[in-house]
Amino acid sequence: MTRSWFRRHRSFGKTCVLTVLVVLTYYPLFFMLQTSFKSNSQFYANFWAPTWPFHMGNYSQAWSSIAPYMLNSVIVTGLSTLGVVAVSCLAAYAFSRIDFPGRQALYYAVIALLMVPSALTIVPLFVLIRSMSLMDTRWALILPYIAVGQVLGIFVMRAFFDGLSPEYFEAARVDGASELRAFWHVAVPLVRPVMVVVGILQMISAWNDYVWPFLVITSNSLKTLVVGLVSFQGLHTTQWGPLMAGYTIASVPLLLVFFFTMRYFIAGLSQGGLKA
Amino acid sequence: MTAIAPRATKASSRTVLAGRESASPVGSRRQPARGRKALVGYLFILPTMAFAATFMYFPAVSAVWHSLFNWTGIGNGTFVGLHNFVALASDPVMRTAVVNVLKLAAFAMLVSVLVPLPVAKLITSLRSQRAQYVWRVLFVVPLVLPSVVIYLLWQFLYDPNFGPINRLLGLVHLPQQLWLGSPSEALYAIMGIGFPWVQGFALLIFIAGIQAIPAELTDAARVDACGPWATFRRIELPLLKGQLRLVLVLNMIWTIQDYTAVLILTQGGPVNSTMVPGMYLYQNAFDNQNMGYASAIGVVMFVIMAVITFLNLRYMRPSVDYSRRER
Numbered sequence: 362m363t364r365s366w367f368r369r370h371r372s373f374g375k376t377c378v379l380t381v382l383v384v385l386t387y388y389p390l391f392f393m394l395q396t397s398f399k400s401n402s403q404f405y406a407n408f409w410a411p412t413w414p415f416h417m418g419n420y421s422q423a424w425s426s427i428a429p430y431m432l433n434s435v436i437v438t439g440l441s442t443l444g445v446v447a448v449s450c451l452a453a454y455a456f457s458r459i460d461f462p463g464r465q466a467l468y469y470a471v472i473a474l475l476m477v478p479s480a481l482t483i484v485p486l487f488v489l490i491r492s493m494s495l496m497d498t499r500w501a502l503i504l505p506y507i508a509v510g511q512v513l514g515i516f517v518m519r520a521f522f523d524g525l526s527p528e529y530f531e532a533a534r535v536d537g538a539s540e541l542r543a544f545w546h547v548a549v550p551l552v553r554p555v556m557v558v559v560g561i562l563q564m565i566s567a568w569n570d571y572v573w574p575f576l577v578i579t580s581n582s583l584k585t586l587v588v589g590l591v592s593f594q595g596l597h598t599t600q601w602g603p604l605m606a607g608y609t610i611a612s613v614p615l616l617l618v619f620f621f622t623m624r625y626f627i628a629g630l631s632q633g634g635l636k637a
Numbered sequence: 638m639t640a641i642a643p644r645a646t647k648a649s650s651r652t653v654l655a656g657r658e659s660a661s662p663v664g665s666r667r668q669p670a671r672g673r674k675a676l677v678g679y680l681f682i683l684p685t686m687a688f689a690a691t692f693m694y695f696p697a698v699s700a701v702w703h704s705l706f707n708w709t710g711i712g713n714g715t716f717v718g719l720h721n722f723v724a725l726a727s728d729p730v731m732r733t734a735v736v737n738v739l740k741l742a743a744f745a746m747l748v749s750v751l752v753p754l755p756v757a758k759l760i761t762s763l764r765s766q767r768a769q770y771v772w773r774v775l776f777v778v779p780l781v782l783p784s785v786v787i788y789l790l791w792q793f794l795y796d797p798n799f800g801p802i803n804r805l806l807g808l809v810h811l812p813q814q815l816w817l818g819s820p821s822e823a824l825y826a827i828m829g830i831g832f833p834w835v836q837g838f839a840l841l842i843f844i845a846g847i848q849a850i851p852a853e854l855t856d857a858a859r860v861d862a863c864g865p866w867a868t869f870r871r872i873e874l875p876l877l878k879g880q881l882r883l884v885l886v887l888n889m890i891w892t893i894q895d896y897t898a899v900l901i902l903t904q905g906g907p908v909n910s911t912m913v914p915g916m917y918l919y920q921n922a923f924d925n926q927n928m929g930y931a932s933a934i935g936v937v938m939f940v941i942m943a944v945i946t947f948l949n950l951r952y953m954r955p956s957v958d959y960s961r962r963e964r
Contacts, residue, residue, distance in 0.1 A: 372763060372764065375759050375762065375763060376763075376768075378759060379756070379759060379760070379772055382756065382776075382833055382835055383772075383775050383776070385832065385833045386776065386779060386833060386835055387779075389787070389790045389791065389794060390779075390782075390790075392790070392793075392794075392801060393786075393790055408801070408804060409801075447684075448684045448685055448688065449685065451681045451682070451684065451685070452681060452682045452684070452685035454681060455677075455678045455679075455681035455682045456682065459674060459675075459677060459678035459681065460674065460675070460678070461674070461675035461676075461678035461679060462675060464678065467682060467686070470689075471685060471686075471689055474689060474693050474694075476939075476942060476943055476946050477693060477697050477939065478890075478893075478894045478935075478938055478939055478942050479894060480894060480914070480915050480918055480934070480935045480938040480939070481696075481697055481700050481701075481935040481936065481938065481939040482692075482693060482696035482697050482700060482935075483696075483918070483919075483922070483935070484696075484700060484703070484710070484918075484922045484928050484931050484932050484935060485695070485696035485697075485699035485700050485703065485932070486692060486696040487710070487922070487923075488699075488710045488928070489691075489692075489695065489696060489699075491710075504688070504691075504692060505692045507688055508688040508689060508691065508692035508693050509692070509693070511685055511688060511689075512689075515685065540674060540677045541677070544681075565780075565781055568783065569783045569784050569785065571784075571785050571897045571900070571901065572896070572897055572900060572919070575900075576923060586783070587783050587785035587786075590783075590785060590786070590789065591785065591789070591901060594789055599799075601799075608786045608789060608790065611783055611785075611786055612782050612783060612786050615781040615782070615783065616778070616781060616782070618781070619778065619781040623774065626777075627773070627774075627777065627841060630838065630841045630842070631841050631842070631844065631845030632845070
C-alpha cells in the first residue's frame with residue numbers, strides 16, 4: 362500500500378523537495394526585500410516578517426546615493442561589452458574564414474590566454490595602467506575588460522563560424538563581394554545569437570567585477586556600482602532599510618537583461634556543457 | 638606594449654609578399670587576391686592582438702620577470718634571483734593560505750556536484766515540460782545577481798548582533814556564534830555562503846547533459862529491469878563524465894582565482910584564518926608595495942592552474958572527443 366502511494370505521489374514529493382530548495386535559495390533575497398521596506402524601529406520590533414506601512418523612502422534615499430555609481434557601471438559595462446563583441450567577432454571571423462599565414466599559431470596564442478589567471482597579471486597591469494596615466498579613469502576598466510573578455514568570445518564565435526556551411530560565403534564571393542562585405546552582410550547576421558550570449562556573459566562579469574575597480578578607481582564619482590555598494594554599506598551600517606534597498610536596486614539591471622534574453626542565455630550555457 | 642602596432646604591420650607586409658610568391662594550397666582560385674586577403678585577415682585580428690599584447694601578454698611576462706626582483710612597482714627594483722620563491726616556500730602565511738584555498742576548492746567541487754546533479758535529475762524527471770522550464774529558470778536567476786550583493790547579504794546573515802542566523806540560534810536556545818569574526822569558524826562561514834548551493838551554472842550543464850542522453854539507452858535499461866539507481870549509476874553517470882569534468886574543473890579554478898568574498902568579508906582575517914593566496918597576493922602588492930613577492934605568488938598560482946588544465950586535458954579525455962570533429 363505504501364509503495365503504490367509513493368508511486369502515485371512521486372511527482373508531489375519531487376515538487377516538495379524542489380520547493381524547499383528554492384525557498385532556501387531565495388531566503389536571503391526575501392529577507393533583503395522585506396527589510397528594504399522597513400524603518401529601523403520596524404526592523405528591531407518585527408525582524409522576521411514584512412511590516413506595514415512600507416517605507417518607500419528607503420528606496421529614494423538609496424537611489425540618490427547609488428545612482429551615480431549605477432551610471433558608471435552602465436557606461437563601463439556597456440562599452441566593454443560592445444568592445445568585446447566587436448573585437449572578438451572580427452577576429453573569430455578571420456581565424457575561421459580568412460586564410461593567412463600563421464593563422465593557427467596566432468589563434469592558439471590568443472586561446473592560451475584562457476589559462477592565464479588574473480592573479481598573474483593584476484600587479485603589472487596595475488603598474489601599466491598607472492604608467493599610461495589611466496589611473497582613476499573609466500578606461501582603466503574598459504580596456505582590460507575587453508582584453509580579457511574577447512578570449513572567450515573568440516573561442517565561442519570561431520567554433521560557430523567553423524560550423525557554418527561554406528556555401529553561405531561562396532555565394533557572397535561569387536557575387537564579387539569583398540571580404541569586408543561578406544563579413545558584414547553574411548557573417549554578422551548569422552552570428553547574432555552567439556553575439557547575444559557572449560554579450561550577456563561579458564555584461565555579467567563586467568557588472569559584477571569588484572577587485573579591479575576597487576583598485577584602480579579612487580574618486581567616489583567614478584566608482585562602479587558594486588564598489589560603491591560596499592562603501593555605501595560602510596556608511597549605512599545600521600540603517601538596514603536603505604541598505605537593503607540599495608542592494609535591491611543594484612540587482613535589478615542584470616535581472617532585467619536576463620529576463621529579456623533568457624532563452625539565449627540558457628541555450629548558450631547548456632550548449633557549452635555539451636561540447637565539454 | 639605600443640611596440641605591437643608597428644610589429645604587426647611589418648609582419649603583415651612581409652606575408653603579403655610571401656603570399657604572392659607561394660602557390661596557395663587550399664582552394665583559392667584567384668591567386669593575386671591571396672596576398673590582399675591575408676592582409677585583410679591581419680587587419681581583422683589587429684585589435685585582438687593589440688589588446689591581448691598590451692593588457693595580457695605584457696603583464697603576464699612582466700609578472701614572471703618581476704617575480705625575480707625586489708620590486709615596489711616603481712623603477713626596476715633589485716634582482717634577487719629565486720629568493721622570492723624560496724621565501725614563499727617557507728612563509729607560514731602562504732602555507733595557511735594554500736591549505737585554506739585547498740579546503741575551499743575541495744568543498745566547492747563537492748557541492749557543485751552533490752547538489753546540482755540530484756536537482757537536475759529531479760527536474761528532468763518531471764513530466765510537464767513547463768514545470769521543468771520553470772524550475773530551471775528559478776534556479777538560474779540567482780546566477781545573474783551581483784556576487785557582491787550576495788556577499789553583503791551573507792555578511793548580514795552572519796552578523797553576530799543583528800543577523801538572522803544568530804537570532805534563530807537564540808530562539809532555540811543554542812549558543813550564538815561570531816561566524817566571520819571567529820578564527821575557528823570564519824573559513825566555514827565562507828563555505829556556507831550560497832547555501833543550499835544549487836549552483837545555476839552546474840545545474841544548466843547537468844540538465845543539458847541528461848537531456849542529451851538518448852532515451853533508448855535508459856529505456857533499454859528499464860526493460861532489463863534496472864532500478865532507477867542502477868540506471869543512473871551504470872548508464873547516465875558515465876555519459877555525464879564530460880559535464881562532471883567541466884563543472885569540477887571550473888569550480889576548482891574559480892575558487893583558486895576568486896578572492897572577492899574574502900576581500901569583502903574578512904580580508905583574510907581573523908588572524909589569517911581565511912587567508913587565501915589571491916588575498917595574500919593582494920595584501921603584499923597593494924597594502925605593502927611588495928610587488929615582486931606578490932608577482933611570485935601570481936606565478937605560483939599560474940603554474941598550479943596550468944598543471945590542473947594540463948592534467949585535465951591529458952588524462953581525463955571525455956569518452957567522445959568532440960574537439961576533433963571539424964577544422
